Amino acid sequence: METSGATRLDDPxxxxxxxxxxxxxxxxxxxxxxxxxxxxDLAPSVRIKAQMxxxxxxxxxxxxxxxxxxxxxxxxxxxxxxxxxSPFSAFHDxxxxxxxxxxxxxxxxxxxxxxxxxxxxxxxxxxxxxxxxDLALDDEGAGDFIVGVVRDxxxxxxxxxxxxxxxxxxxxxxALSQGQSVAVERDALAGLLVGGEADLSEIGNMFGRIQERHxxxxxxxxxxx
Amino acid sequence: METSGATRLDDPxxxxxxxxxxxxxxxxxxxxxxxxxxxxDLAPSVRIKAQMxxxxxxxxxxxxxxxxxxxxxxxxxxxxxxxxxSPFSAFHDxxxxxxxxxxxxxxxxxxxxxxxxxxxxxxxxxxxxxxxxDLALDDEGAGDFIVGVVRDxxxxxxxxxxxxxxxxxxxxxxALSQGQSVAVERDALAGLLVGGEADLSEIGNMFGRIQERHxxxxxxxxxxx
Numbered sequence: 538m539e540t541s542g543a544t545r546l547d548d549p550x551x552x553x554x555x556x557x558x559x560x561x562x563x564x565x566x567x568x569x570x571x572x573x574x575x576x577x578d579l580a581p582s583v584r585i586k587a588q589m590x591x592x593x594x595x596x597x598x599x600x601x602x603x604x605x606x607x608x609x610x611x612x613x614x615x616x617x618x619x620x621x622x623s624p625f626s627a628f629h630d631x632x633x634x635x636x637x638x639x640x641x642x643x644x645x646x647x648x649x650x651x652x653x654x655x656x657x658x659x660x661x662x663x664x665x666x667x668x669x670x671d672l673a674l675d676d677e678g679a680g681d682f683i684v685g686v687v688r689d690x691x692x693x694x695x696x697x698x699x700x701x702x703x704x705x706x707x708x709x710x711x712a713l714s715q716g717q718s719v720a721v722e723r724d725a726l727a728g729l730l731v732g733g734e735a736d737l738s739e740i741g742n743m744f745g746r747i748q749e750r751h752x753x754x755x756x757x758x759x760x761x762x
Numbered sequence: 763m764e765t766s767g768a769t770r771l772d773d774p775x776x777x778x779x780x781x782x783x784x785x786x787x788x789x790x791x792x793x794x795x796x797x798x799x800x801x802x803d804l805a806p807s808v809r810i811k812a813q814m815x816x817x818x819x820x821x822x823x824x825x826x827x828x829x830x831x832x833x834x835x836x837x838x839x840x841x842x843x844x845x846x847x848s849p850f851s852a853f854h855d856x857x858x859x860x861x862x863x864x865x866x867x868x869x870x871x872x873x874x875x876x877x878x879x880x881x882x883x884x885x886x887x888x889x890x891x892x893x894x895x896d897l898a899l900d901d902e903g904a905g906d907f908i909v910g911v912v913r914d915x916x917x918x919x920x921x922x923x924x925x926x927x928x929x930x931x932x933x934x935x936x937a938l939s940q941g942q943s944v945a946v947e948r949d950a951l952a953g954l955l956v957g958g959e960a961d962l963s964e965i966g967n968m969f970g971r972i973q974e975r976h977x978x979x980x981x982x983x984x985x986x987x
Contacts, residue, residue: 564808567808567811567812567815570799570815570818570819571799571800571802571803571811571815574795574796574799574800574815574818575796575799575800575803577796578796578800582840583789583792583840583843583844583847584840586792586796587792587825587829590792590795590796590799590822590825591822591826593795593799593818593819593822594795594818594819594822594823597815597816597818597819598819600812600815601816604812615807615808615809618808619808622808
């Protein structure tokens with residue numbers, strides 16, 4: 538619940554930015570849920586299929602939390618997500634996995650980049666919004682599971698390492714280019730970053746950190762960034 | 763928890779039947795979850811997409827309950843599901859929806875037939891197993907939602923009624939033929955029915971009831987059975 542006193546959410550520019558941020562994150566979780574469940578269908582065993590469907594369920598739970606926060610601040614959740622339908626659809630069309638293992642790498646690497654960005658943004662928002670975002674950004678073991686499965690796969694498939702490294706680099710490129718076009722179009726969101734404590738060199742640093750963490754994820758998978 | 767005294771589960775033939783029944787139902791829920799999430803991707807609005815992904819999540823929760831019951835009676839859940847991977851995969855290959863609305867009709871009509879069959883079987887099992895099955899068989903509003911969406915769609919798409927009626931009849935045929943081939947292969951499962959209180963005429967009645975309920979579902983959708 539918001540306090541009855543004046544809050545940052547009374548500032549329309551700030552509120553629009555938070556609605557955008559929660560909206561993009563909510564729609565991201567919803568599509569991540571659907572992608573994970575879809576890709577699980579091609580998993581080679583019932584165990585992996587069930588695990589992947591379970592992670593999809595976790596993403597849906599996160600989606601529900603974000604929708605609840607949007608409603609708590611008086612926003613229409615569906616309207617908040619709408620601007621991000623096309624960008625996500627474009628990203629997914631351009632990065633359609635050709636196998637379940639590419640799907641898993643995409644879930645880890647692609648969602649990882651997006652989540653790093655949301656984590657950076659979370660430092661500019663009010664505490665209650667940040668608390669919901671932090672919960673929604675917890676992967677609850679999915680990353681560890683994916684790292685294990687991808688490393689196991691590369692033990693028996695010698696061509697996988699090169700192919701998946703290339704795939705990871707393509708995911709970085711597509712994610713950054715899609716992210717940038719969203720930022721350009723969504724003034725409020727960009728304003729949160731630029732109008733806040735961040736100056737241009739900090740934005741540069743942020744992108745540096747995101748790329749750094751991408752390289753760490755690739756290394757954990759045993760892939761070259 | 764089982765009591766420490768002698769229970770029906772000490773009878774190996776009965777236990778094998780229950781493991782089969784919980785295994786087929788668990789794998790059915792897992793694949794239903796994956797199908798619903800996959801089909802939701804083509805939904806025409808964020809609202810319907812989110813609803814469908816939510817129903818997928820419910821199905822996953824049911825799957826988890828059934829796995830917990832399998833483990834409680836000392837069965838290996840993955841092994842229990844394994845015999846049903848191919849039959850389900852064959853059924854889904856033969857009934858691949860060409861649109862999200864066909865996917866919804868399949869979820870209501872196809873899963874409805876399967877669930878009627880499981881409900882019939884539930885009357886032959888011990889109370890604790892039956893309680894878990896009853897929970898897992900509750901659709902938690904998915905049916906009402908699907909009926910509403912299908913009826914709305916038919917208002918604006920005049921060719922939908924004929925096409926979806928045909929689709930519903932095909933689903934009945936494929937479900938019965940796949941169900942029969944599972945029953946023939948799984949002796950324990952068939953034994954539960956035939957060795958139990960059911961004689962042959964009762965089995966005939968059961969199929970009559972399943973077909974009757976199928977017709978009721980088709981009528982609710984506004985389709986001809």
